[in-house]
Amino acid sequence: MQKDTLFATLSEALAAHDKRAVRAQLEQMHVADFAAAVGDFNAGLAAQLLDLLSLPDHAEVFGYLDPQLQADIACRMPRNELAALFSQMESDERADLYNRLSEDQQQTLLPGLAQAEREDVRRLASYPEKTAGAMMSSDYATLRSHWTVRKALQRLRLEAPDKETIYQTYVIDGDRHLVGTISLRELILSNPEALIADIMLTEVVAVRVDEDQEDVSEKIRHYDLLALPVLDSAERLVGIVTYDDAMDAVVEEATEDAQKIASVAALEAPMNQVSSWELYRKRVGWLVLLVFGALLSGAGIAHFEAIIESNVALVFFMPLLVGSGGNAGSQSAALMVRALATGEVDLKDWAKVLAREVFVAGALGLTMAAAVFGLGMFRGGMEIAIVVASAMVCVVLAGSLIGLSLPFILSRVKMDPATASGPLVTTIVDATGVLIYLGFASMMLDLAV
Amino acid sequence: MQKDTLFATLSEALAAHDKRAVRAQLEQMHVADFAAAVGDFNAGLAAQLLDLLSLPDHAEVFGYLDPQLQADIACRMPRNELAALFSQMESDERADLYNRLSEDQQQTLLPGLAQAEREDVRRLASYPEKTAGAMMSSDYATLRSHWTVRKALQRLRLEAPDKETIYQTYVIDGDRHLVGTISLRELILSNPEALIADIMLTEVVAVRVDEDQEDVSEKIRHYDLLALPVLDSAERLVGIVTYDDAMDAVVEEATEDAQKIASVAALEAPMNQVSSWELYRKRVGWLVLLVFGALLSGAGIAHFEAIIESNVALVFFMPLLVGSGGNAGSQSAALMVRALATGEVDLKDWAKVLAREVFVAGALGLTMAAAVFGLGMFRGGMEIAIVVASAMVCVVLAGSLIGLSLPFILSRVKMDPATASGPLVTTIVDATGVLIYLGFASMMLDLAV
Numbered sequence: 001m002q003k004d005t006l007f008a009t010l011s012e013a014l015a016a017h018d019k020r021a022v023r024a025q026l027e028q029m030h031v032a033d034f035a036a037a038v039g040d041f042n043a044g045l046a047a048q049l050l051d052l053l054s055l056p057d058h059a060e061v062f063g064y065l066d067p068q069l070q071a072d073i074a075c076r077m078p079r080n081e082l083a084a085l086f087s088q089m090e091s092d093e094r095a096d097l098y099n100r101l102s103e104d105q106q107q108t109l110l111p112g113l114a115q116a117e118r119e120d121v122r123r124l125a126s127y128p129e130k131t132a133g134a135m136m137s138s139d140y141a142t143l144r145s146h147w148t149v150r151k152a153l154q155r156l157r158l159e160a161p162d163k164e165t166i167y168q169t170y171v172i173d174g175d176r177h178l179v180g181t182i183s184l185r186e187l188i189l190s191n192p193e194a195l196i197a198d199i200m201l202t203e204v205v206a207v208r209v210d211e212d213q214e215d216v217s218e219k220i221r222h223y224d225l226l227a228l229p230v231l232d233s234a235e236r237l238v239g240i241v242t243y244d245d246a247m248d249a250v251v252e253e254a255t256e257d258a259q260k261i262a263s264v265a266a267l268e269a270p271m272n273q274v275s276s277w278e279l280y281r282k283r284v285g286w287l288v289l290l291v292f293g294a295l296l297s298g299a300g301i302a303h304f305e306a307i308i309e310s311n312v313a314l315v316f317f318m319p320l321l322v323g324s325g326g327n328a329g330s331q332s333a334a335l336m337v338r339a340l341a342t343g344e345v346d347l348k349d350w351a352k353v354l355a356r357e358v359f360v361a362g363a364l365g366l367t368m369a370a371a372v373f374g375l376g377m378f379r380g381g382m383e384i385a386i387v388v389a390s391a392m393v394c395v396v397l398a399g400s401l402i403g404l405s406l407p408f409i410l411s412r413v414k415m416d417p418a419t420a421s422g423p424l425v426t427t428i429v430d431a432t433g434v435l436i437y438l439g440f441a442s443m444m445l446d447l448a449v
Numbered sequence: 450m451q452k453d454t455l456f457a458t459l460s461e462a463l464a465a466h467d468k469r470a471v472r473a474q475l476e477q478m479h480v481a482d483f484a485a486a487v488g489d490f491n492a493g494l495a496a497q498l499l500d501l502l503s504l505p506d507h508a509e510v511f512g513y514l515d516p517q518l519q520a521d522i523a524c525r526m527p528r529n530e531l532a533a534l535f536s537q538m539e540s541d542e543r544a545d546l547y548n549r550l551s552e553d554q555q556q557t558l559l560p561g562l563a564q565a566e567r568e569d570v571r572r573l574a575s576y577p578e579k580t581a582g583a584m585m586s587s588d589y590a591t592l593r594s595h596w597t598v599r600k601a602l603q604r605l606r607l608e609a610p611d612k613e614t615i616y617q618t619y620v621i622d623g624d625r626h627l628v629g630t631i632s633l634r635e636l637i638l639s640n641p642e643a644l645i646a647d648i649m650l651t652e653v654v655a656v657r658v659d660e661d662q663e664d665v666s667e668k669i670r671h672y673d674l675l676a677l678p679v680l681d682s683a684e685r686l687v688g689i690v691t692y693d694d695a696m697d698a699v700v701e702e703a704t705e706d707a708q709k710i711a712s713v714a715a716l717e718a719p720m721n722q723v724s725s726w727e728l729y730r731k732r733v734g735w736l737v738l739l740v741f742g743a744l745l746s747g748a749g750i751a752h753f754e755a756i757i758e759s760n761v762a763l764v765f766f767m768p769l770l771v772g773s774g775g776n777a778g779s780q781s782a783a784l785m786v787r788a789l790a791t792g793e794v795d796l797k798d799w800a801k802v803l804a805r806e807v808f809v810a811g812a813l814g815l816t817m818a819a820a821v822f823g824l825g826m827f828r829g830g831m832e833i834a835i836v837v838a839s840a841m842v843c844v845v846l847a848g849s850l851i852g853l854s855l856p857f858i859l860s861r862v863k864m865d866p867a868t869a870s871g872p873l874v875t876t877i878v879d880a881t882g883v884l885i886y887l888g889f890a891s892m893m894l895d896l897a898v
Contacts, residue, residue, distance in 0.1 A: 030652055032672045160634055167616050167633070184616070184633065185609055203479055221700065223481050224693040226675075244673040247696050251670065254703030255787045258710065262783030262871070263776060279809045283780050287813060287845075288820055290776050295824075297768030305761055312754055315764075319746035319879055322768075327712060327739050327872040331732050334711030334871075338704045360728045364736060371737055375744075396736075422711070422783075422871055423776040430768055 006037050014041075014049050022052045026061070035064030043072035059088030068273065071100035083112030086121070090164060092137040092245065095124030124239070132216045133209035135249065136230045136239030139164040143171045145179060145197035149190045156184070164242055168226045171200050176236040178204055178229055206231050209238060213249045218343060220246040257341060260418035261334065263290070286423065293427035297322070297434045304438035307445065313380035314441055317372070317388050322433040324368055325395035326426040329403030332357060333425045336407040337418045350408050354401065361400035365393035387444050391437040398436060399429040455486050463498050471501045475510070484513030492521035508537030517722065520549035532561030535570070539613060541586040541694065544573030573688070581665045582658035584698065585679045585688030588613040592620045594628060594646035598639045605633070613691055617675045620649050625685040627653055627678055655680050658687060662698045667792060669695040706790060709867035710783065712739070735872065742876035746771070746883045753887035756894065762829035763890055766821070766837050771882040773817055774844035775875040778852030781806060782874045785856040786867045799857050803850065810849035814842035836893050840886040847885060848878040 006025070013021035026034050038046050038061060046069065050058050062070060062085060074082055074097060086094055086109070098106060098121050110118050120138055127133025141163045143152045152169070160166045169187075171180040180200030190199050206229045207216055220228050220243055228246075230239040259265075263286035301308070301318075308314055336353070339345040345353060369389040376385030403425045407417035455474070462470035475483050487495050487510060495518065499507050511519060511534060523531055523546060535543055535558065547555060547570050559567050569587050576582025590612045592601045601618070609615045618636075620629040629649030639648050655678040656665055669677050669692055677695070679688040708714070712735035750757070757763055785802070788794040794802060818838040825834030852874045856866035 030654055030672055157637055160638055188606055189609055205479055221696050223479055243692050247670050250699050258783050258787045262779045264780045276805055276809050280812050284813055284816055287776055291820055294769035294772040298765040302765045316747040316751045320740055320743035323743040327736055330711045330871050331713045334707050338707045356725055360725050363729050364733055367733055422779050
């Protein structure tokens with residue numbers, strides 16, 4: 001169905017307060033698409049629309065909404081309805097929503113929840129953003145090692161409706177220490193009388209609650225896991241992170257990296273939902289900071305004013321030389337940022353990577369020098385050509401090495417290597433390029449005089 | 450275990466031809482980590498190491514190796530061994546490997562395979578790279594709608610060992626048309642005598658074989674799927690793409706985007722495995738092309754030579770103005786590239802996004818102008834300050850609008866919006882900035898004379 005038609009159908013149903021039409025629409029499509037359509041309404045209308053659904057349907061659609069819209073709708077719901085919705089939500093989504101409510105709303109909501117839920121929400125909501133603790137769900141299935149496969153399957157059947165996944169289960173001891181894992185596939189294929197202890201895998205991949213979301217996703221990807229168990233500081237099982245949340249985290253991190261590379265502070269919501277004021281704020285900081293970097297280039301030029309005045313042809317080549325250094329530097333920086341992010345390269349590989357970069361950048365510099373030598377001859381004669389070509393080799397080499405090293409240095413001082421690496425590299429390399437170029441010119445052309 | 454110790458242990462076991470030691474090591478760790486360790490050996494030694502494993506273990510470890518290493522090892526294996534390994538591999542990985550073999554190797558391998566395998570390999574290997582067809586596996590589980598749940602579960606139990614997943618199954622009719630899906634969780638929770646037709650979901654999300662891998666991954670992520678069914682042009686079910694392959698594709702696309710943004714042609718292998726020659730080749734093209742862009746800036750400067758000579762203070766502000774425009778443009782381009790890649794914004798939103806950008810960039814330009822006005826006063830007096838400040842507003846505005854529009858334009862002409870958007874934007878904006886700045890200067894300072 002066309003997006004516009006769908007919007008019209010839902011608007012009509014909403015105006016007529018037609019529960020059956022809304023339900024019929026939901027049954028015809030995937031819940032994710034229905035939720036996307038609800039997201040096209042403002043929070044007030046979206047809340048009214050969801051009210052036309054049964055509670056389980058409401059909860060399911062609600063889970064697919066954007067977190068900010070969830071919070072806006074939640075503010076508009078009566079306390080008892082919100083509490084009922086909370087009980088139906090998945091534990092990780094519930095905790096996210098709780099964190100987006102105002103303190104007042106949190107205080108009015110909590111008494112409406114059952115004791116166990118209240119504790120679960122509080123605990124999950126307490127972990128810092130972008131850690132395993134904040135991503136994890138507490139709806140996982142556990143088994144005991146002395147059970148038979150038959151008993152395990154019976155238990156899973158009972159628990160299945162409340163668990164995020166039953167395809168991967170976790171074997172714990174009396175203190176909730178994780179002693180093994182087993183998949184539903186293995187359970188189904190095993191002899192019903194076999195003991196869990198005899199068939200479980202004991203080499204378990206797990207993370208701590210405070211592990212960064214980037215590392216959590218990378219583990220899930222590296223080991224091809226459906227879910228990754230999360231342990232507290234006493235090595236007790238406290239949650240699982242599922243592959244779908246890891247996939248969302250991967251996309252979020254890639255977007256953040258791209259924004260940071262271009263010197264935009266990470267946005268807190270998708271581009272189309274962010275206010276103009278937030279966009280301004282997230283961009284202005286680095287732009288102003290980089291002005292001071294550019295002043296270095298200006299000062300460099302001012303310093304060599306005399307040589308420029310006596311050889312005006314030099315100015316013609318300045319953007320070309322400085323730009324080429326910046327471009328080569330951006331390339332190296334981008335390659336490094338992604339290689340560090342995906343774990344292809346790590347901090348201790350710096351020397352090896354740098355050595356290779358000298359070689360590659362040297363070759364690039366020589367190619368570029370050859371390309372501009374002819375131009376130099378044409379515009380300024382042999383001397384200018386020699387200055388431009390030799391400066392080009394050095395500028396490309398310097399740009400590449402700076403571009404390559406900056407992400408390593410940021411990473412070493414515990415900053416995100418992606419931070420501003422594009423324009424920051426360009427600005428630093430620009431100043432370096434001006435100095436190299438005009439330095440060469442003043443040395444070589446002075447001699448020639 | 451430390452990486453170095455592991456390498457030493459495996460080297461020793463290899464030298465002593467000690468099968469038991471190698472197997473013991475594999476049992477102690479996750480197969481993905483063992484495969485990573487094998488990847489530290491050269492192809493010849495890696496092949497010998499894998500030879501010490503049983504065939505099923507060999508196949509499992511082999512599946513986790515980097516595709517290029519797989520191909521290098523495969524060349525070294527006797528034909529019958531390679532054929533045996535092929536039969537044990539997952540269908541999608543097998544097809545990838547097949548595509549990396551030389552035509553000679555392919556021809557010697559095929560007769561060693563069973564008829565059904567041969568056809569499967571040929572068919573899967575025939576789809577173009579980065580499409581659903583190239584990502585998909587043919588090891589999926591199918592059910593028929595007239596079966597009972599009991600019969601379905603019996604069949605799944607029999608088929609489980611050969612299927613990539615049994616957690617999501619597909620209901621087909623006699624012509625292999627996809628009529629519904631059902632998850633193992635639902636099967637387990639249903640009455641054993643219920644008919645599949647009565648409990649299956651009929652609103653099925655599926656893709657065509659020729660769909661782009663980016664869209665495939667995005668669908669899996671949007672709908673939180675474990676696996677996505679793939680249909681041929683006659684709407685018949687021909688394969689599934691699983692979430693783990695989609696996650697790899699997401700990371701691969703993000704890396705490619707980051708490289709393209711920085712004007713590096715997409716690398717075909719991880720950074721640490723690519724040769725220096727490939728790195729050189731992937732970078733040199735854009736660097737040389739952008740030289741010609743930079744010539745425009747140089748020509749602009751040359752055109753205004755007279756005004757520069759009479760107001761040398763102008764040169765001091767040039768890197769600052771031009772750089773700020775480039776930085777603002779890079780920010781806009783990066784925001785747009787990611788918003789287009791994640792589907793937050795699409796082509797028809799261009800006018801809306803542009804209107805907002807005028808507002809945001811205008812505010813950024815005014816802020817920057819205020820920041821440099823004082824500097825202008827200090828270095829060159831009131832007139833220079835006015836020129837610099839008003840040029841700054843225009844340069845930031847122009848840079849942002851160019852940066853925002855370029856990804857849209859590339860997308861419109863069916864190119865990847867990420868292509869070279871960083872340095873390409875910078876180069877175009879540089880030239881524009883030079884013209885705006887010196888144009889303003891020549892107008893305003895001429896009047897003032």
